[in-house]
Amino acid sequence: MKCIALRAANPDWSDIKIYWEASKDFVHITLDVLGLVPVFGEPADIINGVIYTFEGDALNASLSYAGAIPFVGWLSTGAKISIKVINQTTGGLIALVWKVSDSGLVTFGNRNILKHVIGSAGTGLHAHHIVPWAKFDHEIVQKAANSTNAFNMNSALNGIPIPPSQHLTGHNIYSSKIDEILESLDDTFPRYDSK
Numbered sequence: 001m002k003c004i005a006l007r008a009a010n011p012d013w014s015d016i017k018i019y020w021e022a023s024k025d026f027v028h029i030t031l032d033v034l035g036l037v038p039v040f041g042e043p044a045d046i047i048n049g050v051i052y053t054f055e056g057d058a059l060n061a062s063l064s065y066a067g068a069i070p071f072v073g074w075l076s077t078g079a080k081i082s083i084k085v086i087n088q089t090t091g092g093l094i095a096l097v098w099k100v101s102d103s104g105l106v107t108f109g110n111r112n113i114l115k116h117v118i119g120s121a122g123t124g125l126h127a128h129h130i131v132p133w134a135k136f137d138h139e140i141v142q143k144a145a146n147s148t149n150a151f152n153m154n155s156a157l158n159g160i161p162i163p164p165s166q167h168l169t170g171h172n173i174y175s176s177k178i179d180e181i182l183e184s185l186d187d188t189f190p191r192y193d194s195k
Contacts, residue, residue: 005122027051028060028110029095035067042068060110063099096152098145106145108136108153117154120161128162129153131182132175140186 002022006013013021028051034044049064094116097109115127135141136153144151152158 002121009122009124024051024055025094025110025113025116029097031064032097032099032109035064057110060107063107096154098150098152104142104146105137106142108145111154113154114159115161117156118159118161123161124164125161126164126167128160128167130158130160130178132171132178134175135178135182138179138182138186140182140189143189 003018006018006021010018028048031044031048031051035041035048037044045064045068049061049068052058052061052064094113095109096113096117097107099107099109101107111129111133112127114129115121118127120127131141131153133153141151141153
């Protein structure tokens with residue numbers, strides 16, 4: 001189904017690119033999970049890092065490369081990984097990922113998962129994170145991710161499909177406003193215990 005939708009939206013793409021775009025999220029999740037296995041995980045982390053590098057995802061590439069360093073990498077890959085599998089509207093499966101490092105920082109896997117969660121993949125619309133992806137490390141986002149209801153940056157509640165022209169203009173102003181709101185929430189609930 002994904003391949004058909006991608007082909008319809010991008011008729012000039014090669015078959016290889018169509019297959020890759022349709023399967024890359026599954027590949028990343030599989031390599032993330034394999035990366036947690038001592039000895040076998042290092043090659044998986046390196047491969048994942050290379051793929052993320054080619055995709056231009058510096059954050060996930062850095063985490064993958066750090067995970068490939070024996071012993072040190074075992075600590076940096078995190079004390080915990082949680083995966084929640086949700087149904088996709090096209091009949092496939094999507095996994096929301098929470099990775100918790102030893103320092104307690106929660107990361108959320110690949111930002112491109114959102115387009116599959118909200119159904120904008122292959123439609124020409126951009127998947128917009130309501131709380132911008134760059135704010136993943138904000139204290140209030142981290143508190144929400146560690147809460148009982150475990151907020152995820154790629155959840156449907158944090159995404160809307162919008163036209164590219166609307167997504168690419170004014171993003172800095174939008175992000176600044178969201179940062180103000182996050183700071184206000186953090187000031188309003190300074191003693192909020194996420195556990």
